[in-house]
Amino acid sequence: MSVHDSWRVDAREKVTGQARFAADLHIPGQLIGKVWRSGQTHARIVSLDATEAKKIPGVVKIMLAGDMPAHTTWSTYPFLAQGRVLYQGDAVALVAAESEEAALAALAQMEAVYEALPPVLSLDEALEESAPILHNSYPDNRVANSHWPVRKGNIREGFEQSDLVLEREYRTSHVEHAYIEPEAVVVMTDWDGSLIIYGSTQNPFNTRRAVAAATGYPLNKVRVVQQAVGGSFGGKEESVGLLAGRASVLCLATGRPVKMTYSREESVIESSKRHPFRFRYKVGAKRDGRLMALQAELVDEGGAYNFQAQFMNWRACVHAAGVYHIPNVEIDVYAVHTNHVFGGAMRGYSSPQIIFAQESLMDELAAALGLEPLALRRLNFLREGDETITGQILHEPVNAEKVTLRALDLADYERKKEAYRRQDPDTRQVGGIGFATCFRGCGLGAEAPDATGAILSVQEDGSIVVRSSLTDMGQGLQTAHAQLVARELGVSPARIVSKPVDTSLVPEGGMTVASRGTYSGGKPILQAVARIKQILLHVAAQKLECSAGELAMANDCVFRREDPSQKLSFAEVASAAFWSGHSLSVTEWFQPGPLRWERETGQGEAFPSYTYSCVVAEVSVDRLTGKATVTKLVSVHDAGRVVHAGAASGQVYGGMAMGVGMALMEGLNFERGLVTSTNFDRYLIPTAADIPEAVFEFLPSDGNSGAAGAKSLGEATVEAVPAAVANALAAAGYRLRTLPALSESLLKRERG
Amino acid sequence: MKKLITLNINGQEFDLAVSPRDLLVDVIRRKVGLTGTKKGCGQGDCGACTVLMDGRPILSCLTLAVACQGRRIQTIEGLSEGDKLHPIQESFVEHGAVQCGFCTPGMILSAKALLDRNPHPSEEEIKLGIAGNLCRCTGYKKIVESIAGAAEKMAEGEG
Ligand code: FES
Ligand code: FES
Numbered sequence: 001m002s003v004h005d006s007w008r009v010d011a012r013e014k015v016t017g018q019a020r021f022a023a024d025l026h027i028p029g030q031l032i033g034k035v036w037r038s039g040q041t042h043a044r045i046v047s048l049d050a051t052e053a054k055k056i057p058g059v060v061k062i063m064l065a066g067d068m069p070a071h072t073t074w075s076t077y078p079f080l081a082q083g084r085v086l087y088q089g090d091a092v093a094l095v096a097a098e099s100e101e102a103a104l105a106a107l108a109q110m111e112a113v114y115e116a117l118p119p120v121l122s123l124d125e126a127l128e129e130s131a132p133i134l135h136n137s138y139p140d141n142r143v144a145n146s147h148w149p150v151r152k153g154n155i156r157e158g159f160e161q162s163d164l165v166l167e168r169e170y171r172t173s174h175v176e177h178a179y180i181e182p183e184a185v186v187v188m189t190d191w192d193g194s195l196i197i198y199g200s201t202q203n204p205f206n207t208r209r210a211v212a213a214a215t216g217y218p219l220n221k222v223r224v225v226q227q228a229v230g231g232s233f234g235g236k237e238e239s240v241g242l243l244a245g246r247a248s249v250l251c252l253a254t255g256r257p258v259k260m261t262y263s264r265e266e267s268v269i270e271s272s273k274r275h276p277f278r279f280r281y282k283v284g285a286k287r288d289g290r291l292m293a294l295q296a297e298l299v300d301e302g303g304a305y306n307f308q309a310q311f312m313n314w315r316a317c318v319h320a321a322g323v324y325h326i327p328n329v330e331i332d333v334y335a336v337h338t339n340h341v342f343g344g345a346m347r348g349y350s351s352p353q354i355i356f357a358q359e360s361l362m363d364e365l366a367a368a369l370g371l372e373p374l375a376l377r378r379l380n381f382l383r384e385g386d387e388t389i390t391g392q393i394l395h396e397p398v399n400a401e402k403v404t405l406r407a408l409d410l411a412d413y414e415r416k417k418e419a420y421r422r423q424d425p426d427t428r429q430v431g432g433i434g435f436a437t438c439f440r441g442c443g444l445g446a447e448a449p450d451a452t453g454a455i456l457s458v459q460e461d462g463s464i465v466v467r468s469s470l471t472d473m474g475q476g477l478q479t480a481h482a483q484l485v486a487r488e489l490g491v492s493p494a495r496i497v498s499k500p501v502d503t504s505l506v507p508e509g510g511m512t513v514a515s516r517g518t519y520s521g522g523k524p525i526l527q528a529v530a531r532i533k534q535i536l537l538h539v540a541a542q543k544l545e546c547s548a549g550e551l552a553m554a555n556d557c558v559f560r561r562e563d564p565s566q567k568l569s570f571a572e573v574a575s576a577a578f579w580s581g582h583s584l585s586v587t588e589w590f591q592p593g594p595l596r597w598e599r600e601t602g603q604g605e606a607f608p609s610y611t612y613s614c615v616v617a618e619v620s621v622d623r624l625t626g627k628a629t630v631t632k633l634v635s636v637h638d639a640g641r642v643v644h645a646g647a648a649s650g651q652v653y654g655g656m657a658m659g660v661g662m663a664l665m666e667g668l669n670f671e672r673g674l675v676t677s678t679n680f681d682r683y684l685i686p687t688a689a690d691i692p693e694a695v696f697e698f699l700p701s702d703g704n705s706g707a708a709g710a711k712s713l714g715e716a717t718v719e720a721v722p723a724a725v726a727n728a729l730a731a732a733g734y735r736l737r738t739l740p741a742l743s744e745s746l747l748k749r750e751r752g
Numbered sequence: 753m754k755k756l757i758t759l760n761i762n763g764q765e766f767d768l769a770v771s772p773r774d775l776l777v778d779v780i781r782r783k784v785g786l787t788g789t790k791k792g793c794g795q796g797d798c799g800a801c802t803v804l805m806d807g808r809p810i811l812s813c814l815t816l817a818v819a820c821q822g823r824r825i826q827t828i829e830g831l832s833e834g835d836k837l838h839p840i841q842e843s844f845v846e847h848g849a850v851q852c853g854f855c856t857p858g859m860i861l862s863a864k865a866l867l868d869r870n871p872h873p874s875e876e877e878i879k880l881g882i883a884g885n886l887c888r889c890t891g892y893k894k895i896v897e898s899i900a901g902a903a904e905k906m907a908e909g910e911g
């Protein structure tokens with residue numbers, strides 16, 4: 001890879017310590033805000049007493065539930081709990097003080113009396129007839145709007161036509177985002193009385209919505225300015241909205257700027273987690289391996305409040321059967337409430353969990369049929385022109401088989417598989433190789449409008465500012481966008497400044513989720529570039545006395561294609577255009593065509609395009625200690641046309657590491673509903689020493705719907721990794737149906 | 753009770769009033785105003801707060817500021833000379849080892865300590881050298897590559 005491929009708009013600032021994260025800001029006169037949390041699993045608040053806390057020198061304001069103008073975000077989270085607390089992270093008081101020390105001292109002096117209520121401690125408990133009801137409006141403990149069914153063909157006949165029927169249950173755990181930067185915001189008022197929020201936020205417009213809800217302010221008086229974000233992966237959404245809402249209320253109540261920074265413990269306690277799932281799959285196949293029927297119940301744990309389960313589960317129902325052609329399908333996905341921390345978006349949304357279950361099932365089915373994993377898959381892979389389980393005909397190239405064959409080839413799969421099969425089963429260290437193939441709907445699909453905006457402005461000196469409505473949280477989106485502009489205008493990236501989101505400057509363009517930053521976010525940028533280009537070429541043509549069609553742009557110049565010596569510098573053209581009264585600032589909006597979806601049957605066009613991926617994993621297990629290690633990962637992604645090779649490969653390696661964590665080590669521990677692994681000493685994530693040898697390839701493909709041919713990639717990189725690792729462990733003799741595959745579970749499981 | 757101390761940070765002396773319990777990370781960030789040093793866990797598990805003390809990497813979230821008098825402290829801000837990046841910084845930029853950048857200052861300082869002590873580390877030694885610095889974004893691969901690349905650069909620089 002050339003050095004140029006690794007160019008990034010913000011790298012220099014980040015290696016010198018200049019990049020400013022929200023916690024780095026210091027506003028003169030600022031107060032420090034803190035949250036006092038319930039620490040209860042499920043309880044009624046009997047009394048709260050701040051008398052002693054108020055006496056601490058430096059304490060400026062204490063607010064208890066009831067002191068706030070509005071009480072919940074758009075979903076059901078309270079900024080401050082009302083009467084009852086539903087999990088340990090629920091806030092019952094807010095403190096603002098002159099210093100961190102005073103604020104913490106005040107928290108230590110707060111007194112509360114609670115009356116414990118019966119808790120719901122797992123998704124199984126939530127489903128029991130006699131389970132305590134957590135939200136009165138949902139007496140069955142099901143999360144609102146979270147049920148998404150898929151009905152296709154005739155499930156009964158499908159099983160009747162099957163020669164073999166296999167039933168399995170799989171489970172996954174609560175996974176923490178573990179971005180290294182804990183959430184932080186600084187809030188102040190502007191001289192016109194509006195609020196300015198500087199924050200580590202993945203979705204500034206959602207943060208703005210939360211602040212408006214907490215303060216009662218109209219949206220135009222709330223301005224959210226995104227700071228450098230120290231990783232998010234889906235996490236800095238709801239929790240940052242809560243944080244910003246609380247800080248704003250304190251700011252207005254005290255008339256002072258307020259800074260709130262979470263400790264790691266608070267971040268773990270009050271930020272969403274990857275939804276844990278329970279999968280019950282029943283699959284039917286012909287003796288030769290043809291899939292005939294799939295029935296599945298997918299239940300995920302939404303936790304105390306309703307956040308994203310309703311969206312997550314839609315994506316889940318679309319992907320529940322994997323990248324296979326199955327004529328008869330009955331799928332039900334729904335989420336339940338418990339007294340645990342809430343589930344939310346995390347890189348891959350529901351897919352890493354689903355692919356683990358569904359690709360484990362494929363391997364188990366292959367074994368039951370006496371087929372090779374590859375043979376079973378090749379017989380059933382979706383192909384161009386096939387219909388998915390949601391009744392969508394795939395018109396674009398379907399590369400499931402291609403990525404699989406390429407990945408297996410790169411991994412030397414066949415030879416290694418044979419070698420592992422011949423290994424001495426009595427040695428201490430045993431190994432295995434396995435793989436998983438998947439697809440991923442690009443962008444938001446039929447879940448929500450995938451519309452978004454951008455502003456591009458060329459200055460009179462030829463420098464360029466690009467602003468997207470979508471955010472960079474470390475994945476390199478600002479760089480990818482600058483790259484698109486540079487490429488299309490034939491200028492060097494150094495000319496371009498790509499700005500983080502400021503809600504007062506760009507149109508609201510939805511959330512930066514679903515790996516849509518480049519795929520959709522690139523579209524309005526390209527539209528804007530096209531408009532600017534037209535103006536610049538028109539102006540240059542006048543100067544060079546030719547037609548615009550004869551001109552080309554490259555190397556920071558506009559020149560005649562026939563005679564490149566007739567040229568103007570980009571800056572000259574920009575200046576001429578500006579001084580002749582042209583607008584060089586363009587706001588563009590991209591709105592995709594509508595997609596059809598029928599809720600009762602789960603039939604319709606789910607996504608315009610799909611990314612196809614295959615991951616091959618090799619593992620080694622120490623039979624005495626049960627410790628499993630991933631020794632090698634190979635992945636091949638059909639991500640269309642890759643816009644920025646450096647950022648894309650960075651996504652792949654990062655996704656692999658996160659997948660290894662989910663497969664082998666990550667799962668929150670609870671004791672009676674309270675998280676016990678609240679910091680990195682007990683919640684372990686992969687370190688440099690845990691990283692396997694990694695190989696990947698992008699399989700270029702055309703004919704999709706993304707900006708400049710790009711498909712969604714960020715999430716595709718992680719989603720098949722846990723499944724591949726699980727299948728590799730199974731090949732080594734350890735078929736585990738619950739993740740993470742901790743040493744304890746491996747030890748317990750008899751090899752065979 | 754506040755105590756007056758003098759800290760030598762990046763070659764500059766700072767007179768500071770601190771309480772005996774103040775941690776170095778907070779003093780550097782809040783009192784000195786150098787915010788390149790990050791705080792990710794506050795208890796010695798993530799490495800984001802790594803700084804160099806007399807050339808050795810320490811976790812500033814576990815270190816009392818009062819204990820650092822008379823020592824030479826180096827933070828990420830003290831690594832480049834004017835506009836000229838340190839070879840490790842340069843290598844991180846060139847190899848695309850930076851994503852969100854939150855782990856980067858600590859990672860680079862751990863790398864510096866490693867290369868100062870062992871100018872030609874093997875891949876394994878690099879991995880161990882940064883095993884105390886968590887990164888959630890990059891999967892470490894490009895970080896390891898950039899440290900190896902920096903080692904080469906620095907060796908060339910000497911030759
Ligand atoms: S903040 Fe010091 S090790 Fe994490
Ligand atoms: S680059 Fe984000 S934590 Fe390392």
